[in-house]
Amino acid sequence: MAIQIGYFPGCSLHSSAKEYNDSIKASFGDLGIELKEIPDWNCCGATAAHSLNEALALALPARNLAMAEQEGLSLFAPCSACYHRFLLTNRKLCASEELLLEVNELIAPLDYKGSTEVKNILDILVEDVGVKKIKESVKRPLKGLRLVSYYGCLLTRVPHGQASDDQENPVYMDMVVEALGAEPVPWPSKMDCCGASLNITEEAIVCRLSSHILDNAQAVTAGAVVTSCTLCQMNLDLMQSGTKPEYNHPANLPVFYISELLALALGHDFPQGHWKKHFVDPRGVLEKLGLT
Amino acid sequence: MKPSERIQVSDGSVIDPGFTQKVIQLTGEEVMTCFQCLKCTNGCPLAPEMDVPPNKAIRYVQLGMRDAALAADSIWICATCYTCSVRCPNDIDIAHVMDTLRRLAYQSQGDDTPKAHIVHFHELFLDSLKQYGRVNETKLLARYELKEGRFLKDAKLGMKMFFMGKMSIFPEKVQNKEQIKKIFDRASKRKG
Structure with missing residues (x-):
């Protein structure tokens, strides 16, 4: 049911x-x-x-x-x-x-x-659904995709209490990534702050913070970043967009939502135009791995 | 000495023990237990840009240095990432204290801060929310850029996002706008 x-x-x-x-x-x-x-x-x-x-x-x-x-x-x-x-x-x-x-x-x-x-989305995927069921439902394993899981600040940092996942070293997203057939890559920036809504008011700060995160994703030769936060996705994607002279990070790494990869692995194809909503178009990476 | 007595110290700054009590009462945080271990500031991603890093802000609160605490740019730069809060060995929710300092500063001095543009952004955000019950990002950004005189600077990005299908022109609204308005009216009477 x-x-x-x-x-x-x-x-x-x-x-x-x-x-x-x-x-x-x-x-x-x-x-x-x-x-x-x-x-x-x-x-x-x-x-x-x-x-x-x-x-x-x-x-x-x-x-x-x-x-x-x-x-x-x-x-x-x-x-x-x-x-x-x-x-x-x-x-x-x-x-x-x-x-x-x-x-x-x-x-x-x-x-x-x-x-x-x-x-949150990982509570549902890991605790309500379970990685076993996710693994069984996968129709198109994301084989060969090296992913760094980017949790950001607010998923697990709960003051005066416990979050469902670990506050300093969360693993739920990596578990889901693995269940989808991709390779979760260890890296040091999974909990670093991207600067969040300061991207509108204090651009320079967000450039410094988000670029550092992308540097670290590059350093571990990730193929893409996966996240579950709208501000994290926006900032990391935007830094590579070339829409402003400051937004020119050379990583060229697609920044996926965890649900996008989930849908792909479950066999769904997105309508034309879906991937255009990303500044770094993920289709190159996906095509190379035969995932579209 | 009565707890509410204000003391002027030699450098001209004022010590107001009542301020310490006020922050403790508003936050419910045990700020007096801070022993300056600096875990908060060492982990703070915004510390390089801050004039008053989190450990110092807590010290100002402990000492009743109201003016120094509320004049800090840092209270507006704090991204509320909660790194400090979850690392504090004395379990002080420092992000909540920073948040409370922001609100006290806003109540007493409005946008009279070098970080006025951040105050304006928050005000416009709440304005949009009050009007529609939801926030229309396109309109919010346009209003903010106009207010801060940087419309052309971000025009290229705005257009690009529009053509990517990431911007909605028509604001979404809740059906029960009256209820949202009531919440705002009642909350504004509560003075933050």
Whole structure:
């Protein structure tokens, strides 16, 4: 029987990270996951809300958590930044009845009770589906593809508590990569920060941070980078785009979403135009390995 | 000495013990347990760009040096990557303290900081969210670039992303916009 999961795409999966949304929708059904979109979901508030207004930073995720609860669903946020906001909000609200009461006043008439489970994409793939089932479902093993798994900051760095995966040396993405038939390559930058939303306000910082990550991917002769975060994907891809004089990193490494590789390995082909959403077009690498 | 008494020290800066208490109360973090091991700053990816690295920001809080803490550029540069928070041997969520300093700075001085452009970006982001319930990246970026006078600089990138199909022109909206507006109204009354 299919596992029903509440789906929170978030703003970026409907615009700059459409390819993440498309590939999740293409592949999850094959693994027995039924995604039910949280009705009328709103933006989690992101960095802006927690930087300027804590009440908003709690209330905006809480509205979605409450709506998921009403439907009896968990909440799956593919974007690591959204996921982190939901996880932190949920833990804070579950730890303090007083705070829960205050936040419920902000989102009234909704009334959150604290029962929604928050999940990221690797929680689902490794814990709910399991690598064994993924391996069995693979129709087109990604043989010969040397991948560095780029986890970024927000998937596992949970203050005052445990994340599902290790906080300093996570392995879930590598496990999935291996199950898909590709080769997970050890490297030192799996948890390094790309600079995230500073790419709009402090370009030079993001260039320094993201370029260092690409340097390290090159140093281990990776064939491509795989990630599960929309900001990580954007920054690493953008640094190689040549759209500005500063964005000229020579690595020429495609930056995949984990769900894109999952869909490919499960035998799906993407419609024309899908790969054009990447600055570094991955088709060269895929064709060379006979994967398209 | 009463805890709320402010002391002026020889270099002209003010020590305000009430500030320490305020940050502790707002964050719930045990900032007084910091013993300056510097794990936070050693691991901080943004430390090279910071005027006041995380360990120093915590020290300012401990000492009640409100003005020095809130004037730091670093509180705006912090990418909230949580490296410091998960490495602190005393389990202080330092990223949460930085976040709280940001909000206190915003409440007292608005965009009066050399990092005003970052404040503007956050404001425009929340503006878009308040209007639609979701954030339209295209409109947000265009408004930000216009405000900061750098529209032409990023035009090539914007066009490229548009033709890649990564930008949506028409904003997505939640159906219950009234509820989003109410959340904003109620939250703004709470003063952050």
